[in-house]
Amino acid sequence: MIDDRVLLGGVGLLERAITYMLGALHEVSPRQLARPTPCGQWDLRALLDHIDESLVALHEAAELGHVYLAPEAGAGPDDPVAAVRARAGRLLGAWTSTSQVxxxxxxxxxxxxxxxxxxxxxxxxxxxxxxRSVGRSRPIPPSLAEELLALSPLLVSELDRPALFAAPVEVPARAAPGDRLVAFLGRRP
Incomplete structure (x- = not known):
């Protein structure tokens, strides 16, 4: 059973997820941008560009009430880490001041x-x-992972696989919540 507070507290979840993600960015240096990632054919620069695009979409939703599905064409920023950090801050500001329901x-x-x-x-x-792309083990905080794991089956269906997500990876039932979450989304913890 899903706690209604979790669905209603999406902005709080987003804030906690962004805080976690920003911590992972501290480990990234420019020389690591060509490293492979757990995301199929993407290198770290492409992953950071994707994160930036996702943050743009979430920002559009907060400010405009809609999301454009076609990403802007063009090269990514010279410093994708700085771009994601800046975008994340603006995004949180937009969601804390929006009246969109x-x-x-x-x-x-x-x-x-x-x-x-x-x-x-x-x-x-x-x-x-x-x-993971920079060789660090940085588990998703257990309480955040548990809440996101409870909601993920509502957000990711079999129709989303294999186009958007790989098949779930089997992990022990007693695996940490973060490991179960990333495994559900097709990553090997």
Whole structure:
């Protein structure tokens, strides 16, 4: 059973996920941007560009009430770590001052709680990906991971696999919540 407070507290979850992800960015240096990541064919620079695009979409939702699905064309920033840090700060500011209660993504309407919760899953797991890419073990905090793990089956269906997520990876039942979360999303903890 999912606690309604979790769905309603999506902005809080997003804030905690961003805080975790920002901690992983402290480990990244410019010479590591070509390293492979747990995300298929992406190197670390491509992953950081993707995180930045996700933060842009979440920012659009807070400020405009809708998300454009077509990303802007062009090269990523020279310093993707600095770009993600700056974008994350602006995003949190936008969500703390918004009055949006629903948003449109493409043609679909969503509550802001669902959108920010989905954003929290994306940001936290990609924060884990960043840490792994630079050879660090930085588990997702257990309480955050438990909440995101409870919601992930509502946000990621079999239709999302294999296009957006790999098949779940089997882990022991007693694995840490962060390991179970990343395994559900197709990563090997």
């Amino acid at each position: 629903s948003v449109t993504v493409g043609d679909a309407g969503l509550t802001t709680g669902i959108l920010t919760t989905a954003g929290a899953v994306e940001v936290a797991v990609h924060g884990w990906d960043v840490a």
